Amino acid sequence: MPNDNGLVESKNCSVIRKNLGYTHIPQSCASLLNVYHTENLNPYINYHRPCFFPIAVVDHKGKVKKTYPYEKIKTPYEKLKSLPGAQSYLRPGITLEKLDAIASQMSDNKFAERMVKARSNLLKQTDRFCIYEINRLPPGSSFD
Secondary structure, eight states, rough: OOOOHHHHHHIIIIHHHHHHHHOOOOOGGHHHHHHHHHIIIHHIIISSSOOOOOOEOOOSSOOOOOOOOGGOOOHHHHHEEEEEEGGGGGOTTHHHHHHHHHHHHHHOOOOOOOOHHHHHHHHHHHHHHHHHHHHEEEETTTTT
16 A cells, blocks of 8 residues: 555645635644535545646656647546546446536636635634634743
């Protein structure tokens, strides 16, 4: 089994941190974060955010070089649909038609606007919670 820690950490930086920043979010706000990810961030990334997909090109020396042509920019969902036998990669009960319906509910720009508003609301809620928690600290603590 390969060690995926590097992949997980790179996704943490390129997806989560770029979206939420590096501010500490209290553990007690985890449920708010889960709702935000499930309803906003994950659908945006899977259905609306374009990604580069590489093409392997072998040069005259036999060295494989990956290129990222603009023609291959797709969302992860579009890439999934382009694979042969894409339906076989889906869980039972999930169809490409159901996923198409989710993907076409909103335009890419509308969904991005919705996500920005949801992120703003999430950060306001977590900021309020942090201020509440700091005010509950006993005098003489490190935040005083």
